[in-house]
Amino acid sequence: xxxxxxxxxxxxxxxxxxxxxxxxxxxxxxxxxxxxxxxxxxxxxxxxxxxxxxxxxxxxxxxxxxxxxxxxxxxxxxxxxxxxxxxxxxxxxxxxxxxxxxxxxxxxxxxxxxxxxxxxxxxxxxxxxxxxxxxxxxxxxxxxxxxxxxxxxxxxxxxxxxxxxxxxxxxxxxxxxxxxxxxxxxxxxxxxxxxxxxxxxxxxxxxxxxxxxxxxxxxxxxxxxxxxxxxxxxxxxxxxxxxxxxxxxxxxxxxxxxxxxxxxxxxxx
Numbered sequence: 001x002x003x004x005x006x007x008x009x010x011x012x013x014x015x016x017x018x019x020x021x022x023x024x025x026x027x028x029x030x031x032x033x034x035x036x037x038x039x040x041x042x043x044x045x046x047x048x049x050x051x052x053x054x055x056x057x058x059x060x061x062x063x064x065x066x067x068x069x070x071x072x073x074x075x076x077x078x079x080x081x082x083x084x085x086x087x088x089x090x091x092x093x094x095x096x097x098x099x100x101x102x103x104x105x106x107x108x109x110x111x112x113x114x115x116x117x118x119x120x121x122x123x124x125x126x127x128x129x130x131x132x133x134x135x136x137x138x139x140x141x142x143x144x145x146x147x148x149x150x151x152x153x154x155x156x157x158x159x160x161x162x163x164x165x166x167x168x169x170x171x172x173x174x175x176x177x178x179x180x181x182x183x184x185x186x187x188x189x190x191x192x193x194x195x196x197x198x199x200x201x202x203x204x205x206x207x208x209x210x211x212x213x214x215x216x217x218x219x220x221x222x223x224x225x226x227x228x229x230x231x232x233x234x235x236x237x238x239x240x241x242x243x244x245x246x247x248x249x250x251x252x253x254x255x256x257x258x259x260x261x262x263x264x265x266x267x268x269x
Contacts, residue, residue: 009084012118013207016077021147021179026073028109034074037148042071043078044141047134056134057096065103072104074144075137080115082136085203087123093133094119124206125216131199139197143204146193147179183212183249184242191241214248218262222248229264 019027020035033039046067050059064072079097083089097119101109178185186208190201202216218225222244229251248261255261 008114009118009122009124010207010210012112012114013081013084013204015112015115016081017208020077020144026077028077028111028115029073032070032073032106034070034077035144035147036070037145039068039070039074040141040144040148042067043074044138044145046071047137047141051134051138056132057092060133061096061099061103064100067105069105072100073109076100076104076109078137078140078144079133080119081140081204081207082133082200083123084115084118085123085125085207086127086131087121088126089119089121089123090127094121096133125203128199135195135197136200138195139193139200140204142194143190146189179208183209184246187213187245188242212249213245214252214261215258218248218258219245225261226251229261 015027019025023035024033026032026034046063047060050056050063053059060075064075067075076097079100083093083097086093101111179189180186183205187205190205193201198220199216202214202219205213205219206215213219214222226244226247252258252261255264
């Protein structure tokens with residue numbers, strides 16, 4: 001996929017994430033706050049309850065049809081984030097997404113054209129074997145919960161609590177405020193989520209920071225790729241997961257793009 005194509009997927013994701021990560025109302029609604037611990041907890045209970053279903057998609061839609069608007073709208077948002085990066089999603093998943101948008105309680109939703117195009121399969125990678133909607137949703141629910149666990153720093157300052165916590169100490173425990181300011185804090189945060197799903201984690205990171213955080217096919221072979229490109233990298237190489245992402249970014253800058261980095265690494269491996 002071209003860089004323009006990847007940018008369009010990132011733009012579509014940001015229609016949801018720009019509001020959600022700042023604790024504001026939904027980018028699809030503008031009146032309803034969806035990324036809350038209460039909405040995530042209710043959605044998690046519904047998803048876990050049907051996780052063993054032979055027809056997870058249909059039961060998911062049915063469960064959301066009886067949910068509060070903030071819960072069913074959160075389900076639409078997370079399903080969109082789960083499907084956007086997939087270049088060849090199952091056609092049934094697009095149909096499921098459309099059904100979800102029609103069962104949200106309250107006023108009908110009007111889907112932004114950019115988001116609709118993304119759901120139809122403009123993503124930057126093919127779906128992997130065993131890459132299920134259930135696993136992606138559980139990871140994203142965990143991500144919402146992790147965001148909801150972060151304290152409001154401005155409120156802490158207003159109360160004077162920062163005198164005891166300290167700005168640096170607060171962010172060392174809660175990188176939420178830095179997700180949109182630092183790709184490295186973003187990557188560290190996404191790796192701390194309760195549910196593990198590397199495909200969704202890497203996809204989300206790449207959608208948030210497409211120029212800085214590598215797409216999944218590169219991150220899955222990050223160590224091998226870096227080791228093959230040692231001659232391009234200067235100085236000491238870090239050993240942490242975030243240091244590895246920084247090395248990949250540096251190698252990408254030297255090669256020109258993620259695609260060129262992947263080709264170069266494939267030629268050497």
